[in-house]
Amino acid sequence: MRYALQVVCTLACVLVLAAPGAVLSAADTSVSIAQGIDAQTLDPQMDTLGSSTAIFSNLYDPLAMIDNTGKVVPALATGWKFLNDTTLELTLRRGVTFQNGEPFTARDVVFTLQRMMATDHPVLTHPWIADIVKSVVAVDDYTVRITTAAPDAPLLRRLELWFILPADTFQKEGAQEFGQHPVGTGAYQVGPWAKNDHLTLNAYAEYWRGAPKISQVTFRVIPEDFARYVALKTGAADIVVNLPPERVAEAQQDPNLRVEAIHASRTIFIGMNTWNPPFNNVKVRQALNYAVDSTQIVQTILKGDGYPNPSPVNQTTFGYCPTLTPYPHDPAKARALLAQAGYPHGFTATLATTIGRYLDDVQVAQAVSGQLETVGVHAQVAQEEWPVYWGAWLSKKQPGMYLLGFGGAPLDADYVMASHFDSTRRGLYYNSPTSDKLIAEGRRTTSDAARKQIYCQLQQYLQAQAPWIYLFDQQDIYGLTKRVVWQPRVDELIWMYDAKLQ
């Protein structure tokens, strides 16, 4: 069969193949990376997609980065110290130039942060910065002071998210033009961009860390999972993101390929609208946690590619409490609690889920629904397209249970707490005076050890309060060709300065 096909195809395709150059083999000094979606713009403050941020980390530098061990390491800032509870003084790196030769100074930092804080023309990324940061001042060319409205312990980790823009070039070109032809201080400068096809980045020889080892990086856009896998198999792509789990074994057997999995900073959970009955009863919420077996879900649905997590804080994230004991899987206990709460025969509620936003999201929701059924709770799975789902969520209109994922930089427990349980910020579906108090305490305490204790207390409290059915942390799976040496990062950046060829 294969031989026959080969004959037919050779005849049919000989003309076509004779004309252009070979496409299947990549050039030696360049690396090709395949993601599912293109950057929308190269203005890092106007594109919130993780896949775009992964690209931006090559064009721009932040003031500091978070390494895979969770440590904050210097980047454009060489050092920092807190002058008092609310003032962070940063010393900037000297001798750094943007890719067009413009020198990097404190003005650029001030400009970048002020643009993020503007409320008249809001940028899309970093929605809280205007609430957190009160002022940014250049003390001299290489010293910047950031003053926060209140003590903000996660501030250092937030630095990783702020890609520094060149003040003069940006203002001269305007946001629209800059978004198409940007310059940053990063290891790579932007080359040809064929939208929705590929974006070429060329090494910036004058990079302050030293010239990158790989001379050209091409980010290719391949939306279809299978086509992305074929691109990897045929060597047309060297790194592919989100390798489908069903391809992992096949890729591992290929002598040219390597599979890299990393504990992702995203946590998947089932939230409950704790203002509505029956979820306003803490016993009901606890019962549902006893009824659901997250380990089994990870084993059966995700084929082991996930990490059961009893906490809202992702296990890779600062502040995760390792001493937390998960709810045991105990349907009898769940039924008893439901009876105590006044629901001896269970109840019916909706369980909303996104479709395809998270790996196997619908299947996970269905599995949870099946497990709840064993204690008499009929969770009707409602599959909703993301725009509808998210609009409803943000306007506090998810009536019952909802499946959601949360994570990413700044890899600090405050991030999830503020986003989901803090009445002063966004505790849309649950908040309480006790958790508010602990969250505020965690945010204003500067000692890491003391913060960890506070967050442990907070996580124990939230476990007992059970505003979520705790499920699992995700795993990110990358497929690589063996010619490329590169480690995936917890923060999901595809930072190619770190990469080299075999």
Add this chain to the structure above:
Amino acid sequence: MQGYLTRRIAHSLVALLGVTLVAFVFVNASGDPAALLLPGDATPAQAAALRRSLGLDRPFLTQYGLFVWQAVHGNFGVSFRQQLPAAPLILSYAPATAELAVGASVVSVVVAVPLGIIAASYRGRLYDWLTSVFVLIGQSAPIFWLGLMAIWIFSLELRLLPPFGRGTLAQLVLPVMTLAWYVSALLTRMTRASMLEVLDQDYIRTARSKGLSWLPVILKHALRNAAIPVLTVFGLQFGELLGGVVVTETVFAWPGMGRAIVDAIKARDYPVVLATIFVAVNLLVDLSYGLLDPRIRYQ
């Protein structure tokens, strides 16, 4: 032709108002673009601020009126996502789609007409059966499946053709073939049916009895007459072809309009959605119908 154009454009404008209004209602009713633009940690207050800055807080009819007014002046607004003027943005994807659509059209005619002729000439025999199988697969198999099979066979197993991207001729082959199969299936059937009808006519028998050999009779006498309904169907198929383009572009990572518009709809990027409806779909499709389908032109 000029009268036709004027009438056609006037007609298009009325249709456009209706179509954009419907699109406006649907996009508005199915999710808040401001919420979608913001990251997962956004607050309702920030969504409200963004809505205000994008003008999405205005009453529905004001928004629509403003859109029409600006559109009449050639301004379709700026893409929420890509921060670029919407109409030039969507048009920048047009060449890629045109390449695919024209390529598939040409290939489908080149494949379908001879196949249809052969099938008609050998009615009920092996060639006819083989053609039927070709038609059956093309018409019943979903394009994405055909595309994935093509990638599997030609890119993964045989390593003959690249599975994605645009730029070289080799990259054009798989998407064009996939799309062409779908289009040529119907064309083959039409050609066969139309040829069968013509081959039964008296003048064919006359031509044969004059002593003309088979091929000239088929090409000169039969095909010319059989071609008219085939061309009509070909014109009508063009709209369906554009539907197939969306799927083909996604499977083969082809950077065309189909994918761009689907992405825009998913992101509720109205300026792009409406600009596409306005500029691309309506005007271009209407005009190309006229060019390709004589019935419409002379009505």
